[in-house]
Amino acid sequence: MNGRAVKTIFDHEMARFWRTPWESLASPVVSTVLYFVVFGAAIGGRIPSVEGVSYGAFIVPGLIMLTVLQQSIANASFGIFFPKFAGTMYEILAAPMSFIEVVAGYVGAAALKSIIIAVVIHLTAMVFVDLPMAHPVWALGFLTLTAVSFSLFGFLMGLWAKDWQQLQFIPLMVVTPLVFLGGAFYSASMLPPFWQGVAHLNPVLYLISGFRWAYFGMADVPVGLSLAAVTVFLALGLTAVWAIFRTGWRLRA
Amino acid sequence: MPPIIEVRDLAKTYASGTVALTGVTLDIREGEILALLGPNGAGKTTFISILCGLVTPTGGHAAVGGHDIARDYRAARTLIGLVPQEIAVEPFETVMNTVRFSRGLHGRARDDAHLEQVLRSLTLWDKRDARLNELSGGMKRRVLIAKALSHGPRVLFLDEPTAGVDVTLRREMWAVVRDLRASGVTVILTTHYLEEAEEMADRIGIIDRGRLLLLEDKARLMHEFGRKRLTVELTDPLAALPDSLAGHGLTLSENGLRVSYDYDTRADRSGIARLLAGFAEEGIGVRDLETEQSSLEEVFLRLVEEGA
Ligand SMILES: Nc1ncnc2c1ncn2[C@@H]1O[C@H](COP(=O)(O)OP(=O)(O)OP(=O)(O)O)[C@@H](O)[C@H]1O
Ligand SMILES: [Mg+2]
Numbered sequence: 112m113n114g115r116a117v118k119t120i121f122d123h124e125m126a127r128f129w130r131t132p133w134e135s136l137a138s139p140v141v142s143t144v145l146y147f148v149v150f151g152a153a154i155g156g157r158i159p160s161v162e163g164v165s166y167g168a169f170i171v172p173g174l175i176m177l178t179v180l181q182q183s184i185a186n187a188s189f190g191i192f193f194p195k196f197a198g199t200m201y202e203i204l205a206a207p208m209s210f211i212e213v214v215a216g217y218v219g220a221a222a223l224k225s226i227i228i229a230v231v232i233h234l235t236a237m238v239f240v241d242l243p244m245a246h247p248v249w250a251l252g253f254l255t256l257t258a259v260s261f262s263l264f265g266f267l268m269g270l271w272a273k274d275w276q277q278l279q280f281i282p283l284m285v286v287t288p289l290v291f292l293g294g295a296f297y298s299a300s301m302l303p304p305f306w307q308g309v310a311h312l313n314p315v316l317y318l319i320s321g322f323r324w325a326y327f328g329m330a331d332v333p334v335g336l337s338l339a340a341v342t343v344f345l346a347l348g349l350t351a352v353w354a355i356f357r358t359g360w361r362l363r364a
Numbered sequence: 365m366p367p368i369i370e371v372r373d374l375a376k377t378y379a380s381g382t383v384a385l386t387g388v389t390l391d392i393r394e395g396e397i398l399a400l401l402g403p404n405g406a407g408k409t410t411f412i413s414i415l416c417g418l419v420t421p422t423g424g425h426a427a428v429g430g431h432d433i434a435r436d437y438r439a440a441r442t443l444i445g446l447v448p449q450e451i452a453v454e455p456f457e458t459v460m461n462t463v464r465f466s467r468g469l470h471g472r473a474r475d476d477a478h479l480e481q482v483l484r485s486l487t488l489w490d491k492r493d494a495r496l497n498e499l500s501g502g503m504k505r506r507v508l509i510a511k512a513l514s515h516g517p518r519v520l521f522l523d524e525p526t527a528g529v530d531v532t533l534r535r536e537m538w539a540v541v542r543d544l545r546a547s548g549v550t551v552i553l554t555t556h557y558l559e560e561a562e563e564m565a566d567r568i569g570i571i572d573r574g575r576l577l578l579l580e581d582k583a584r585l586m587h588e589f590g591r592k593r594l595t596v597e598l599t600d601p602l603a604a605l606p607d608s609l610a611g612h613g614l615t616l617s618e619n620g621l622r623v624s625y626d627y628d629t630r631a632d633r634s635g636i637a638r639l640l641a642g643f644a645e646e647g648i649g650v651r652d653l654e655t656e657q658s659s660l661e662e663v664f665l666r667l668v669e670e671g672a
Contacts, residue, residue: 113471115468116469116470118468119465119468119469197455198452201418202446205444206469206470207439207442359420364418
């Protein structure tokens with residue numbers, strides 16, 4: 112186990128984050144504020160509360176999940192795509208470290224960045240609304256598992272992408288729609304029955320629901336299902352990484 | 365002393381179907397400078413890439429310092445430093461940081477004193493805080509060497525280290541390589557500059573179309589494969605060569621004062637004695653003789669042609 116190498120990659124990735132703290136943190140904070148203005152103030156005025164929770168507070172877990180998914184994917188995919196793009200990948204491949212260690216470095220850093228951003232959004236939200244936290248440990252658990260899973264997906268996308276367009280493709284075309292349709296800004300129970308059924312096919316709904324349960328103790332789906340969903344995401348990511356480790360796909364000719 | 369690198373039947377066919385290496389076998393001695401020569405696409409980079417872990421071989425095996433490069437890759441790679449053919453650096457990183465990063469990847473504890481020594485030896489110390497995108501091409505190449513040396517490797521691979529580097533810098537680079545060898549590092553370099561192989565190497569390997577055509581001590585190679593040219597300076601100008609000397613393949617200079625004769629040092633007889641006897645018979649006065657060893661370049665071209 113080359114722990115130093117893992118830490119080297121991890122520190123290198125985190126250094127990029129702290130080198131431009133303004134860009135790293137400001138943009139998620141600004142978009143949070145915008146969402147509050149648009150959804151919280153404008154729409155929230157018409158929806159006083161959802162199942163006893165003020166609408167402004169209700170959207171916070173979804174907002175955090177939206178950002179965590181986007182940021183995890185963006186950070187991890189960029190982290191591994193950049194050395195491919197710059198041609199410095201040779202150094203990672205020639206290092207005395209296993210693929211699993213490489214993944215741990217990049218994914219660990221990407222996940223931690225997302226978690227930091229999530230905490231910052233949470234703190235920003237506290238300025239605007241009363242934010243209870245029914246199950247803080249569960250919240251942190253859901254947050255961590257989600258950040259790690261989607262950083263793994265991001266890593267895979269960065270590995271798969273051959274150019275910048277491809278790098279943008281899946282986050283834009285798949286992830287963002289899934290989050291918006293996954294009940295980030297509404298409860299699935301507010302939908303007509305047919306669309307409720309459709310919404311339940313969306314795996315992201317289970318993540319958001321579980322995370323929201325950790326805040327308010329109420330959920331669209333049983334929390335056990337949410338836990339199962341996040342476990343499945345994690346297992347999928349780990350399996351794909353393992354498969355790549357076995358085959359060297361997109362890494363070694 | 366066991367060889368530092370053992371390569372057995374190493375083969376690579378890329379997914380595209382390109383056969384880049386066909387069963388290369390060789391031993392590399394600890395502490396030597398081995399130059400690999402070969403035309404474009406010969407398989408030099410592929411060979412190096414396999415030993416460094418960038419490319420998976422499709423046949424054969426290899427060991428570095430006794431460690432199999434596949435089974436025991438950590439131990440093998442710890443011994444290796446690689447300077448790739450293409451210059452690729454992280455543009456916004458500083459020199460010092462990028463060198464530290466390389467050392468960390470190899471699992472070595474931070475040691476800025478060692479890195480200072482490496483950067484100084486490559487005259488990069490003044491640039492330690494410069495961003496890589498602010499450096500010239502030659503400096504970037506030296507940064508790549510510094511990165512490769514950051515963890516104190518026992519084997520250094522230099523894939524065309526002096527491509528696109530000016531003469532002064534090239535000589536500097538040679539000096540660096542010699543110092544490395546003096547400190548016991550084994551150096552494997554590839555080059556298109558035959559002058560470079562001639563200048564630097566202890567042994568020379570010639571690769572063409574994925575085959576190792578030859579691996580030989582440089583001195584022996586030059587000796588065994590070298591052609592020599594004998595130039596005979598005459599006392600009086602000749603208008604034309606006499607017919608009796610026609611069979612030797614001589615050429616007469618324009619002023620008629622010099623005759624040159626090419627011969628193969630590998631042949632049993634050089635033919636010099638017969639030639640000079642012929643001169644005497646014709647009553648041609650000889651003022652001086654001069655022989656000239658052919659360059660490695662000619663040796664190289666001849667081997668590649670013969671191999672074709
Ligand atoms: N990643 C790759 N995929 C497919 N074919 C490749 C790949 N890399 C190299 N090749 C092919 O393998 C052969 C050997 O290439 P290699 O780069 O090893 O040659 P080289 O001796 O280093 O050449 P040069 O002197 O031009 O650097 C070439 O035909 C090349 O096109
Ligand atoms: Mg090459």
